[in-house]
Amino acid sequence: MDKRALITGITGQDGSYLAELLLEKGYEVHGLVRRHSTLNRSRIDHIVDPRLHLHYGDLTDGVSLVNLVRLIEPTEVYNLGAQSHVKVSFEMPEYTASTDAVGTLRLLEAIRASGIDCRFYQASTSEMFGSTPPPQSETTRFHPRSPYGAAKVYSHWVTVNYREAYDLFAVSGILFNHESPRRGESFVTRKITLGVASIKLGITDHLVLGNLDAVRDWGYAKEYVEGMWQMLQHDEPQDYVLATGIGTTVRHFCDYAFGHAGLDWQDHVRYDASYERPSEVDALIGDASKAHDVLGWKAQTDAETLARLMVDADLDSMERLLRHRSERP
Structure with missing residues (x-):
C-alpha cells in the first residue's frame, strides 16, 4: 500500500524535518500551509521532489480540513500546526485556543467523518506539565501555566477520546523542548x-x-521527528514522552x-x-524511558x-x- 502523509505545520521546524524523513522513506507527502500575502516556506524551499504537495488550508477552518482529508486520503496524519509561542499565547489566548485546541478537534473530526483508515499523530508538549515538578513522564499530572499549555492539554485529551470512542489509531507525542538551526527566531x-x-x-x-x-530539557528536533514516525509504526496506539532527561x-x-x-x-x-x-x-525535565523501552528511541544530542x-x-x-x-x- 502506498503511504501518503498529511503534515499540518509543514513549513515549521518539525514539519520540515519530518517532510524530509518521510520522503526518504518513500512517502508521498502533503503539507497544509496557511495563505499569506508573502510566502514563508524557507525551511522547505530546498526540497525538490515531485512527491511533495502543498495545499492551502487552516486549522481554524474545519471545511478546508474535511475537503483536504477526503481529497488526499492519507495513511498518516501529523498534526504539527499550532500557535506555538508560549508568551504570545498570553497576548492571543483566543486565537491560540482556536488553533491549538479546537484545531485538533476539527482535524480529528475530519478524519472520523471521512471514514478513511489512517493513523494520527498529535504534537503534545511538555508545557502541559507546567508547575508539576520534574521528572515528567506519561503518567505525570498536567498543570499548564499558559493558554498555550492549556490548549495543548485539550488537544491531548481529545486525541485520547477519539482513540477510545471511535477506535482511531491516534497517539500524542509529549515532546520536550527540541531545537535546531531551523528554530523560529523568537524562541x-x-x-x-x-x-x-x-x-x-x-x-x-x-x-x-x-x-x-x-x-x-533541550534536544535536537531532527531526532525527535524520527520518534514521531516510530510512534505511528507501532502495533498499538500509545502516548510517549520524548526528551533527553537532562x-x-x-x-x-x-x-x-x-x-x-x-x-x-x-x-x-x-x-x-x-x-x-x-x-x-x-x-521541565522529561523521562523518556517508555519511548526507549517500547520504540527503541533515545535522544543523542x-x-x-x-x-x-x-x-x-x-x-x-x-x-x-x-x-x-x-x-x-
Whole structure:
C-alpha cells in the first residue's frame, strides 16, 4: 500500500524535518500551509521532489480540513500546526485556543467523518506539565501555566477520546523542548545563537533576555521527528514522552553558546523583566524511558552539543549574508 502523509505545520521546524524523513522513506507527502500575502516556506524551499504537495488550508477552518482529508486520503496524519509561542499565547489566548485546541478537534473530526483508515499523530508538549515538578513522564499530572499549555492539554485529551470512542489509531507525542538551526527566531535558544553570531561579527554588542534560571530539557528536533514516525509504526496506539532527561538552565545554554564563539556571555547578556511570562514554568525535565523501552528511541544530542551546532549554523548564515551584501554593486 502506498503511504501518503498529511503534515499540518509543514513549513515549521518539525514539519520540515519530518517532510524530509518521510520522503526518504518513500512517502508521498502533503503539507497544509496557511495563505499569506508573502510566502514563508524557507525551511522547505530546498526540497525538490515531485512527491511533495502543498495545499492551502487552516486549522481554524474545519471545511478546508474535511475537503483536504477526503481529497488526499492519507495513511498518516501529523498534526504539527499550532500557535506555538508560549508568551504570545498570553497576548492571543483566543486565537491560540482556536488553533491549538479546537484545531485538533476539527482535524480529528475530519478524519472520523471521512471514514478513511489512517493513523494520527498529535504534537503534545511538555508545557502541559507546567508547575508539576520534574521528572515528567506519561503518567505525570498536567498543570499548564499558559493558554498555550492549556490548549495543548485539550488537544491531548481529545486525541485520547477519539482513540477510545471511535477506535482511531491516534497517539500524542509529549515532546520536550527540541531545537535546531531551523528554530523560529523568537524562541530563546535561537535568539541566543543568533545573538552570539551577531555579536561575534560585530553587528551588535548585547542580547536582551528574560528569566535566566528557567530549566528546560533541550534536544535536537531532527531526532525527535524520527520518534514521531516510530510512534505511528507501532502495533498499538500509545502516548510517549520524548526528551533527553537532562535539565539545562537558560544561563547554561548562554554559557555553551557564547563560549563556543570565544565570548563571555556575562559581558553581553542584559536582563529585561518584560521578557518574563505572566506565570513561569520553572523546570521541565522529561523521562523518556517508555519511548526507549517500547520504540527503541533515545535522544543523542545534548544541550551543549546542540548550542554549538546552532551557533555554527547561524554564524555561517550571517557571514554569507554579509558577504552577499558587500559584493552587491
